Amino acid sequence: MKYLKYLLIGIAFGIVMTKSEAISWYRIQEMFRFQAFHMYGIIGSALAVGIALTQWLKRSAKTAIDGNPITFQDKQFSISRYLFGGFIFGLGWALSGACPGPMYTLLGNGFSVFIVVILSAIFGTFVYGLLRPYLPH
């Protein structure tokens, strides 16, 4: 039962991602070609509301419904890992038109071949783990 809330939030996420068309390969191309405001509007308005909610949560010191404090970890500073890792991610995002969230939601939308994309992404994560000691962080 303790997982039911995550299932429901996930269902809401899948519906929003589908209806917003943020899972669309075409919309991602449109974004990278700067030919419509749609994706920038989604990310921008999510951020405007997200910043307000996050800052309020941090200041009000609210606890989660399980009673534990809601904590925010500062990300360790580095340039290379975020820039290089981000660049590789961006190559894949533009090519497959999907970041991890949309990969799952597209599967539910009937694009069964996204099983292959997800398995490839898992394999990519595995290879990162393998090469991790040799990559700049």
Place this chain on the structure above:
Amino acid sequence: MIELLTQAWPWYVSGPLIALIMFALLVAGGNFGVSSTLRSFCSIGGAGKSIEFFDFDWKAQIWNIVFVIGAIIGGFIAQTFIPNPEPLALSSSTINDLAALGIPFSGGLAPETLFKWSSLFTFQGFLVLVVGGFLVGFGTRWAGGCTSGHAISGLSNLQVPSLIAVIGFFLGGLFMTFILFQLIF
């Protein structure tokens, strides 16, 4: 009324709803970062035996796997019960640019010619599905997060590393779109 649900939802509705999903996950005791599930799957598959990076308590991450199962179900519900009767309102300049590359606009969410099983055995299909997925999985873990973890959660928490990561996402996306697409398509 039902048309409000079936049409494509405008950005000013979708964006705030995504922020509320992040908020709901925080209040539930989790956090919004989808790509962590890829690492959990490696660990579940036994990768922690030989690689320290995957040697962690993935059971503490089950909630996130339940969340992405929900994301699959949500996609199915939206597609089955409130599908958009209209073709996707893609900008005409994007339609023309893609047509010039030989990618027809179908009106759906993605080019069906590429996103089908038989295309796996074509040069372009293999790159889009297999190599694209691999780069996403590799890059997101190196960068420590994806669009949800960095662009939404990280930037909402005013993290400079997340800003660097998002700049990286865009540099990579622009390089793929404007340089590599010319070679691939």
